[in-house]
Amino acid sequence: MMFDFVPGLRLSRGFYEQAAGPALAGVPHAAALLGEGSEVLSFDTAASAGPRCGVRLLVLTAPGQAGPVRALLRRTLPPRHAGRPVTFGAGGVEVSETRAWLEARLGFDPLEPAGVLDWLATPWQRLAGTCGGEVFHDDAGLLERARQALRRYPPDVERYVLAAQWRRLAAGYGHAARCAEVGDELGAATLTAGLARDLMRLALLTRRRWPPYDRWLSGAFARLPGSAETADALAAALAAADPSLRQAHLQRAWRRVTALRERSPAAPPPSTTAAAGTGTATAAGRSSPQREAEGLAETLTTAITDPRVRALPPGGSVDQLTGSAEVLTDPARCRALTRAALGL
Numbered sequence: 001m002m003f004d005f006v007p008g009l010r011l012s013r014g015f016y017e018q019a020a021g022p023a024l025a026g027v028p029h030a031a032a033l034l035g036e037g038s039e040v041l042s043f044d045t046a047a048s049a050g051p052r053c054g055v056r057l058l059v060l061t062a063p064g065q066a067g068p069v070r071a072l073l074r075r076t077l078p079p080r081h082a083g084r085p086v087t088f089g090a091g092g093v094e095v096s097e098t099r100a101w102l103e104a105r106l107g108f109d110p111l112e113p114a115g116v117l118d119w120l121a122t123p124w125q126r127l128a129g130t131c132g133g134e135v136f137h138d139d140a141g142l143l144e145r146a147r148q149a150l151r152r153y154p155p156d157v158e159r160y161v162l163a164a165q166w167r168r169l170a171a172g173y174g175h176a177a178r179c180a181e182v183g184d185e186l187g188a189a190t191l192t193a194g195l196a197r198d199l200m201r202l203a204l205l206t207r208r209r210w211p212p213y214d215r216w217l218s219g220a221f222a223r224l225p226g227s228a229e230t231a232d233a234l235a236a237a238l239a240a241a242d243p244s245l246r247q248a249h250l251q252r253a254w255r256r257v258t259a260l261r262e263r264s265p266a267a268p269p270p271s272t273t274a275a276a277g278t279g280t281a282t283a284a285g286r287s288s289p290q291r292e293a294e295g296l297a298e299t300l301t302t303a304i305t306d307p308r309v310r311a312l313p314p315g316g317s318v319d320q321l322t323g324s325a326e327v328l329t330d331p332a333r334c335r336a337l338t339r340a341a342l343g344l
Contacts (some may be wrong), residue, residue, distance in 0.1 A: 006082060007261035008039020009134055010055060015055045015081045018135045020093070023076040027069060030060040030098060030143040034133040035105065036125075037091075041132045043216045054092040060143060063097050070095040098142050105130060107331030110146045116308050117158045120317045121338035123328045124201075128220075129212035150209050156306040163300040164316025165202045169195065169254075170293035176250075189238065192246060196234040199257050201319075206260045211319070213328075229327045230256040248257035254289050261296060290336065315341050 005140065006014075012033040020031060021206060033056055038044040061069045077086050096104075103109050106126055110119040131147050131179050138144050153161060172195055179187035200221040201211045221227055230253050237249035297314075304310045317322055318334045321341050327333045338344065 028139045030138040032135040054087040060098040117344045120333040124210045125213045156309040159300040163297040166293045166297040172288045305329045
């Protein structure tokens, strides 16, 4: 079936302005396109949004008002908009109380002070989908308050997560070369792909962008200013059949990502850098990327001042602890795993 593709954000905005907004006139609410789905982060295409896909809209209400607002919209909204069906529930018009929606999505209420567990147990994709998208209306300002609170980690949690990512890279860097040494090219290619994934995630975190899940990771990385050369080096490393050439391209990408730390807003304050800088500078001067990564992780860890964060084992956030979709899509499981792994 042929249809005119309209990006989901534009479709949702038009639906709110032309249909849902007028229907909700005088009713306190927030309206947005947030959550899961390629359209939230503007990665949707004609292939991902077929003509049977419904119009999406999230409507958030005051406590006790979700039921009446849902009933009002069911009575007043048209059955179709711009050729798309108007349905209710996930994948269509979703109505919920503001705090209930946030807690169900994240596992905690970001309108209240968040603890270390709250931050580390929340998957990056969930943070990306809550801070991304677009808010069309927000009477009470609660939704924008929540989104602002979620835009970046607290400084010490940020340093802890970045240190964990550098340790992952230090641990994995030499494995691809070892596979190539014994003629295991499939193993070398697989491990190189894992390193590319971790480097892209690190670059996004360093620039304070929440990494989305793998389907959109390279697309999000490509949107970073100045990422083109790093992306070219990673692509060349993945395509290279010669092991030495693969390592050369990987090192080129590695150096580009390493250089981001100096411009990172998460870099340790000058006094801390001076105190811990000797070890880092020495590590940076060595030829081994593993030692350099270990030195950067140590510098970030030394800069942590919160005793609760400093006492954590070097595991990282839930995305660094597991890749299981069954865990990462369930806030309760995310919290249980993170609590158990980090002793929180």
